[in-house]
Amino acid sequence: MKLVLKDASGSYEAEVKRTNSSVIVKTAGGSSDIEYTARLATEFILADTGQIHRAYAVRRKDDLFLHLNGRHWHFKDVSETAGKAAALAAGDGDNRVLAPMPGSVIKLLVEAGAKVSRNQPLVIVEAMKMENEVRAAMDGIVAKVLVSAGKQVGYGELLLELTPLEAGGAKAG
Amino acid sequence: MRKRNLRVFVVKRFNKILIANRGEIAVRIIRACRELDITAVAVYSEVDKTAMHVRESDEAYLIGLAAATESYLNQRVLIETALKAGCQAVHPGYGFLAENAAFAAAVNDAGLVFIGSSPESIRLLGDKVESRRTMAKAGVPLIPGSDLAGGSKKFQSSKVPKFQSGKDGVPNSPHQSMDDRQECLSYQDAADRIGYPVLVKAAGGGGGKGMRVVRDPKDLKAALEGASREAQAAFGNPTVYLEKYLVEPRHVEFQIFGDTHGNRVHLFERECSIQRRHQKIIEETPSPALTPQLRNTMGETAIRVAEAAGYYNAGTVEFLLDKDKNFYFLEVNTRIQVEHPVTEMVLGVDLVQEQIRVAAGEELSWKQSDLKQRGHAIECRIYAEDAANNFLPAAGAVLFAREPRGPGIRFDGGVESGDEVSVHYDPIIAKLVAWASDREAAIRRIRTALDDTVILGLTNNIEFLKAALDRPEFSAGKIHTGFLAEYLPSWKPEPPTNEEIRQLMALASVSSERKVASGVTTGQTIPDPWLTLGAWEIAKGVEQ
Numbered sequence: 001m002k003l004v005l006k007d008a009s010g011s012y013e014a015e016v017k018r019t020n021s022s023v024i025v026k027t028a029g030g031s032s033d034i035e036y037t038a039r040l041a042t043e044f045i046l047a048d049t050g051q052i053h054r055a056y057a058v059r060r061k062d063d064l065f066l067h068l069n070g071r072h073w074h075f076k077d078v079s080e081t082a083g084k085a086a087a088l089a090a091g092d093g094d095n096r097v098l099a100p101m102p103g104s105v106i107k108l109l110v111e112a113g114a115k116v117s118r119n120q121p122l123v124i125v126e127a128m129k130m131e132n133e134v135r136a137a138m139d140g141i142v143a144k145v146l147v148s149a150g151k152q153v154g155y156g157e158l159l160l161e162l163t164p165l166e167a168g169g170a171k172a173g
Numbered sequence: 174m175r176k177r178n179l180r181v182f183v184v185k186r187f188n189k190i191l192i193a194n195r196g197e198i199a200v201r202i203i204r205a206c207r208e209l210d211i212t213a214v215a216v217y218s219e220v221d222k223t224a225m226h227v228r229e230s231d232e233a234y235l236i237g238l239a240a241a242t243e244s245y246l247n248q249r250v251l252i253e254t255a256l257k258a259g260c261q262a263v264h265p266g267y268g269f270l271a272e273n274a275a276f277a278a279a280v281n282d283a284g285l286v287f288i289g290s291s292p293e294s295i296r297l298l299g300d301k302v303e304s305r306r307t308m309a310k311a312g313v314p315l316i317p318g319s320d321l322a323g324g325s326k327k328f329q330s331s332k333v334p335k336f337q338s339g340k341d342g343v344p345n346s347p348h349q350s351m352d353d354r355q356e357c358l359s360y361q362d363a364a365d366r367i368g369y370p371v372l373v374k375a376a377g378g379g380g381g382k383g384m385r386v387v388r389d390p391k392d393l394k395a396a397l398e399g400a401s402r403e404a405q406a407a408f409g410n411p412t413v414y415l416e417k418y419l420v421e422p423r424h425v426e427f428q429i430f431g432d433t434h435g436n437r438v439h440l441f442e443r444e445c446s447i448q449r450r451h452q453k454i455i456e457e458t459p460s461p462a463l464t465p466q467l468r469n470t471m472g473e474t475a476i477r478v479a480e481a482a483g484y485y486n487a488g489t490v491e492f493l494l495d496k497d498k499n500f501y502f503l504e505v506n507t508r509i510q511v512e513h514p515v516t517e518m519v520l521g522v523d524l525v526q527e528q529i530r531v532a533a534g535e536e537l538s539w540k541q542s543d544l545k546q547r548g549h550a551i552e553c554r555i556y557a558e559d560a561a562n563n564f565l566p567a568a569g570a571v572l573f574a575r576e577p578r579g580p581g582i583r584f585d586g587g588v589e590s591g592d593e594v595s596v597h598y599d600p601i602i603a604k605l606v607a608w609a610s611d612r613e614a615a616i617r618r619i620r621t622a623l624d625d626t627v628i629l630g631l632t633n634n635i636e637f638l639k640a641a642l643d644r645p646e647f648s649a650g651k652i653h654t655g656f657l658a659e660y661l662p663s664w665k666p667e668p669p670t671n672e673e674i675r676q677l678m679a680l681a682s683v684s685s686e687r688k689v690a691s692g693v694t695t696g697q698t699i700p701d702p703w704l705t706l707g708a709w710e711i712a713k714g715v716e717q
Contacts (some may be wrong), residue, residue: 002677008561009668014678023679024518029671033608034679042629044675044683054677057684058572058629064681065572070624073669073677101565102596106402119553126398128566130382130450131403 005064005075012075054160095143097134097160099153107149114142116162123147124160139165186533187211187262189254190288192226193332197246197587197603198509199226202264204527215259216251219245220595225587232258239597245269246409248276252283262286262532264525268599271508272378288532290431290507294482298505299577301376302414304482308502311481313474319363319415363415364393370418373400377410379453379491379506386418403456421653422493422517424448425460425500427475428516430527431485432537437474440516440524441546443489446652449564449640454634454657455641456512457551458519460613461650462494471562478505487528488514493654495536511554511604514583516552518608549615550608552672553623553638557600559582560637561665568596572630577622579610581615584626593632602628614651636666 005012015026022035035047046053046068056067059077066073106124112115121133122142147159153165189212192202195618198213203226206213213231220239227233234254237244237426244250246269255263263280265271270348289295309315326698364371364387373396375383383404385396397413405411428440444460445453463471477488482505489510491503496695513524527538557567578585586603590693594600607619607628620642621636641647669677 001682003681005678005681007310008665012669012674013677014675016682018682023682025675025678025682027671027674027678032672032675032679033522034676036679036683038683044680046679047675048672055676055680056573056575056629057680059684060570060630062625064478064684065629066680066684067627067629068673068676070233072628072633075677075681076630077681099189100562102568103566126403128405128567128598128600130566131399132563132565 002079003077004079006078007073007075011078013148017102018167032050047120064093095140095162095164096158097122097136099125099155099157099159100132100134101125101127101133103153105147105149105151105159106131108145108147110145112145112162115165116140116142125153125159134159136162138162141165186286187529189214189260190262190264190529191216191251191260191285192230192264192266193245193251194264194269194271195221195224195226195587195598197265197601198268198511200229200265201585202525203229205529208523209373209526209529211363211529212258214255216245216254218597220593220597223592225589225592234258241269241597245254248279251276252279252285255280255285260285262288262529263643264288264528265508267506267508272445272506274299278682286532288486288528290484290488294484295507298482298484298488298507299377301374301504302412303500304505308478308479311477313478313481313502314500316419316503317367319360319367332568338571338672339547357397360397360415361390361393364390367415367417372416373397373413374419375400375404375408376412376414377404377506378408381448382407383413384451407597419493421655422495423460423653424453424491424503425461425462425471425494426489426491426506426510427472427512428510428524429475429479429484429488429490430524430531430537431479431488431533432531433485434536435481436458436537436540437476437485437491438537438539438541438544439475440520440522440544441472443510443512444469444652445512446654447647447656448654449560449590449603449657453512454554454556454638455551456515456554457549457612457615458502458515459546459549461652462498467498467500474500474502474512483563486531487524511601512552512607514585514604515550515552518581518583518606519546519548520544520640521547548608548610549566549612550606551615551619552604552606553619554604554634555602555626555628555638556634557594557602557631558634559632560634563636566600567595567632568594568600569631570594571602571628574629575605575625575627577605577625579618579622579625581618582606582622583608602633613648616648637661637664640664 001016003014003016018026022033025032025169037045042056042058044055046055053069062077064075103125104140106126108123110122117139118134118136120136122136123134124132125133142160143163144161190206191214192199195246203213212231215227215233216236217227218237236250237247263285270276274292277287277295278292305315334668340488370386370388373385383400385392385400387396399415401411404413424445425442427442431437441460442460443456445456447455478490487509489506492500493503494500517524558564559567571588574590588602605622607615607622609615609618623639640661
C-alpha cells in the first residue's frame with residue numbers, strides 16, 4: 001500500500017506493508033520494520049529495533065493527527081487522491097483569495113475592478129474577536145467579490161477572485 | 174449532591190453561586206465552589222450544551238444563542254437565571270462581563286453579590302483614561318499618553334455598530350456631528366506630541382484586544398479604526414486612546430487583594446513578557462528581573478493603586494518595566510486573571526476561594542507578612558491556533574486529549590476528548606502550570622509536561638510553546654514583550670527526520686483501521702440513528 005502524507009513542511013511517500021503485529025515501511029531514505037501494539041482506539045506502542053515509542057493517532061477523514069515521542073503532527077492523507085491533488089495544486093493559481101479560518105467578514109477593503117498589489121490587505125475576517133487581514137498574494141485586478149461585510153465564512157471559502165497583472169504586460173499603462 | 178457541611182462556617186452567606194462564564198475558568202470556579210461546599214450553577218449557550226463546564230456543574234441553565242452577545246453577555250438573562258436558581262452571588266470569571274461595572278451594579282441591585290470589587294472602582298479602573306488620571310494624582314508612575322499629552326478626546330469610529338449600552342451603562346450616543354477625519358487629526362497631534370512609535374489601546378478592556386502599534390504616522394488612521402472596531406466587538410465600547418510605546422519592556426504585574434474591611438495586600442508579581450499579538454502565552458513568578466528591593470517598591474505601589482481606587486477583592490496591577498528598571502503603571506485588571514495559578518502555586522493560596530470569602534464579607538485570610546514566595550512556577554497557555562500561520566485561531570473538535578501528570582504539575586483545562594473549540598469564543602484549550610524549587614527546574618518540568626500533553630483533532634500551539642521555552646534567552650531570563658517577534662519571528666515546526674517519517678507512516682497505517690475516538694460527535698464510523706431518521710418534527714405547534 002502506498003501512503004502519501006502532506007503537511008506544511010512537505011509531502012512524504014512510503015510503501016507500507018502491514019501484518020498483525022508489525023509494519024514494514026519503505027521510503028526513499030531507507031526501510032524499517034516497526035512492531036506495533038494498539039492499546040486503545042487512539043493509543044499505540046511502536047517498537048523499532050528495541051526502541052519504544054509512545055504514540056497516539058486519530059484520523060478524521062483525510063486529516064491525520066499524530067503524536068509521537070512527545071511531538072504533535074498534523075498530516076493530510078492524500079494517498080488515494082495523490083495524483084489528483086498534485087494536478088490540482090499545479091493549476092491552483094494565487095488568484096483565489098480564501099478565508100484563512102472560519103469567522104465573519106468585518107470589512108471589505110477593495111471593490112470589484114480595483115487594482116491591487118501583492119501583500120495589500122483585501123478583506124478583514126474576524127474570529128474569536130481577533131481581526132485578521134487577508135492579503136493579496138499577487139499583483140492584480142479584483143475580478144469578483146463573493147462576500148459582503150457581516151457574512152459568516154468557512155475555512156478556505158472563496159472571498160475574492162483576482163485577475164493577475166502580468167509584469168511588464170501589454171495591459172500596463 | 175454532596176452534603177458535607179465541612180466549611181459552611183466559612184462562607185455562611187453563600188450556598189449557591191452562578192458562574193457567568195464558560196471554559197477553563199468556569200471549571201476552575203466550580204472546583205473552588207465544591208471545596209467550599211457551595212452549589213455551582215453553570216450557564217450555557219446553545220453550542221455549549223454538553224461543554225465541560227456544564228458537565229462539571231451541579232446545575233446548568235440555557236441562556237441563549239452561540240454568539241456571546243446573545244448569551245454570556247446578556248446581563249438580564251444571567252441575573253434572572255441566578256435569581257430563579259436561588260443563588261446568592263455571581264462569579265464573572267475573566268472576559269465577558271467580568272470588568273463591566275454596569276453588570277456588577279445590576280447584580281448588586283438585584284439583591285445578589287457580585288464576586289469582585291465595587292461597581293465604582295470597576296468603572297474607574299475600567300476606563301483606562303480616567304484611571305491614569307487618578308493614578309497620576311496618587312503619584313503612581315505613568316507612561317506618557319494621549320490623555321496626559323493634552324488630547325483628552327477619545328476616538329470612537331462612527332462606522333462601528335453601536336451596542337445597546339456602553340461599559341458604564343450609559344448608552345453610547347451616535348456621533349453624528351463628529352467627523353472621523355477631524356477626530357483623527359486631534360489624534361495625530363497627540364501622537365506627534367508623545368512621539369512615535371505609539372500604541373493604540375482600548376479604553377474599555379485589556380487582553381490585547383483593540384490594540385495596535387503604530388510606527389508611521391500614515392498608518393495611524395487605519396490603526397484607530399481597526400482597534401476601535403475590535404474594542405467594540407470585545408468590550409462593547411469603541412473608545413481608544415494613545416500611549417507611548419516602550420522599546421523592549423517587560424510586562425510585570427502584581428496580584429493585589431483587598432477585603433471590605435479596608436485590608437489590602439499584594440501577592441507579589443507575575444512576569445508575563447512572552448506575548449504574541451499582545452497576548453500573554455507564558456507567565457511565571459517570581460520575575461527574573463526583580464531585586465528584593467524593586468519587588469518591595471512595586472508591591473507597595475500596587476497597594477497604593479488599589480487604595481486610590483478604593484479597590485477590594487482580587488485584582489491585578491499591570492506595570493511595564495523598562496531596561497533601566499523604571500516601572501510604569503499600565504492598568505488594573507479588575508478580576509481574576511488567566512494566569513492566577515502561578516501565584517497560587519508559589520504562595521500556596523487559593524485566589525478563587527478567597528474571592529468568594531471576601532465577597533461574603535469575610536476578612537482577608539492573610540496579612541502581608543504571611544505571604545512568602547516559595548519556589549518558581551511557570552504557566553503555558555495552550556491555544557487552538559496555528560503558530561506557524563500568524564497565530565490564526567484553529568477551531569475544531571478535540572478528538573483525543575491526554576493531560577500531563579507528575580509532581581508539581583497542574584492542568585487547568587476547559588475541554589476534554591470529544592469537546593469542540595468553537596469559533597464563537599476564546600480559543601484557549603487549557604493552562605499548563607509547573608511548580609519546582611527554582612526557575613531552572615520549573616522550566617525543565619514544564620518542558621517535559623508539554624511533551625506529555627496530547628491534544629489531537631485541531632491545530633494547537635504546543636510545539637511553539639516548546640520552541641519558546643527552548644530559546645537560550647528564555648533560560649537566561651532575558652525576556653521582554655517583543656521576545657517572540659525577535660527570536661521566533663517566522664517559526665515553523667521542524668520537518669520530520671527520515672526515521673521519524675517511517676515511524677509516522679507506520680502509525681498512520683495502523684490508525685486508519687480505527688477512525689476516531691468513540692463518542693465524538695464528529696466521528697464518522699458509527700451511523701447515528703437520530704441522523705439517519707431523516708427530517709421530522711418534535712412537538713409541532715409548540716410556542717417558540
